[in-house]
Amino acid sequence: MQPIQVYNGPHGQGPNPWKVVIVLEELGLPYDIVWIPYGEIKSEPYTSLNPNGRLPSMVDPNKSVTLWESGAIINYLVATYDGERRLTYGDDRLEDKWLLQSWLMFQMSAQGPMFGQKMWFTQLHVEQNLQTAIDRYGAEVKRIMGVVDGALGKQRRKLGLAADDVVWLVGDKCTYADLAFAPWNTLLGTLFPGGGLDVRKEFPEYHRWNANVTKRPATRKVLEFREECIRLALLMELYRYSSYVDR
Ligand SMILES: N[C@@H](CCC(=O)N[C@@H](CS)C(=O)NCC(=O)O)C(=O)O
Numbered sequence: 001m002q003p004i005q006v007y008n009g010p011h012g013q014g015p016n017p018w019k020v021v022i023v024l025e026e027l028g029l030p031y032d033i034v035w036i037p038y039g040e041i042k043s044e045p046y047t048s049l050n051p052n053g054r055l056p057s058m059v060d061p062n063k064s065v066t067l068w069e070s071g072a073i074i075n076y077l078v079a080t081y082d083g084e085r086r087l088t089y090g091d092d093r094l095e096d097k098w099l100l101q102s103w104l105m106f107q108m109s110a111q112g113p114m115f116g117q118k119m120w121f122t123q124l125h126v127e128q129n130l131q132t133a134i135d136r137y138g139a140e141v142k143r144i145m146g147v148v149d150g151a152l153g154k155q156r157r158k159l160g161l162a163a164d165d166v167v168w169l170v171g172d173k174c175t176y177a178d179l180a181f182a183p184w185n186t187l188l189g190t191l192f193p194g195g196g197l198d199v200r201k202e203f204p205e206y207h208r209w210n211a212n213v214t215k216r217p218a219t220r221k222v223l224e225f226r227e228e229c230i231r232l233a234l235l236m237e238l239y240r241y242s243s244y245v246d247r
Pocket of ligand 1: 013014015017053054069071112
């Protein structure tokens with residue numbers, strides 16, 4: 001099998017491409033990351049891969065399939081390559097199978113965009129301390145975490161699990177739905193600088209669930225690699241800056 005190509009931004013900070021990489025790694029599929037500068041994603045040839053000019057995109061040379069939108073790519077990978085249903089359920093568990101889609105859509109339409117807006121107004125927006133926006137997206141982040149936390153608690157009660165047993169969003173195993181939340185969760189530490197969020201205390205189920213997702217060897221490997229990419233990119237930026245100052 002030829003490696004599947006995943007397009008990603010050079011510093012690796014954006015969470016969405018890593019959702020795809022995690023699923024590839026969890027399924028043990030060969031892949032290459034194609035690093036494309038952000039300055040090149042809004043124009044051709046990249047927009048032929050992704051008309052939205054964002055990351056990720058995926059090219060599967062084995063099936064001549066090119067896709068964009070991380071959720072669609074995850075669906076494709078699972079439908080095409082997860083015959084053993086390692087990360088999904090089959091028609092014999094019809095409701096569970098489709099509930100995974102509910103959670104994936106929720107990740108795509110709620111966790112990603114709202115965490116993203118909170119990050120934007122907290123860290124990047126040109127007008128600093130735009131408090132109404134910071135508050136609105138802060139409240140949304142917490143509301144979304146509350147939805148997940150509540151659902152995990154219900155699962156725990158439904159399955160009769162003890163407080164320290166592992167619980168997943170749907171059914172009795174970790175699926176692509178759980179994995180899809182992991183990269184955006186890495187931002188939780190920076191979304192509320194100066195306090196304002198104590199995940200362990202406010203959302204204990206969420207806290208335990210995220211710990212269980214991120215300690216899976218394949219997922220951990222990808223998230224550690226992402227950290228390494230970010231560190232390396234920052235070092236290279238510092239190096240470029242220092243050579244500029246030296247001149
Ligand atoms: N819904 C899209 C969101 C894609 C997205 O916003 N990607 C970010 C990186 S995480 C990006 O390309 N940012 C660069 C930009 O907006 O120009 C997906 O999940 O694929």
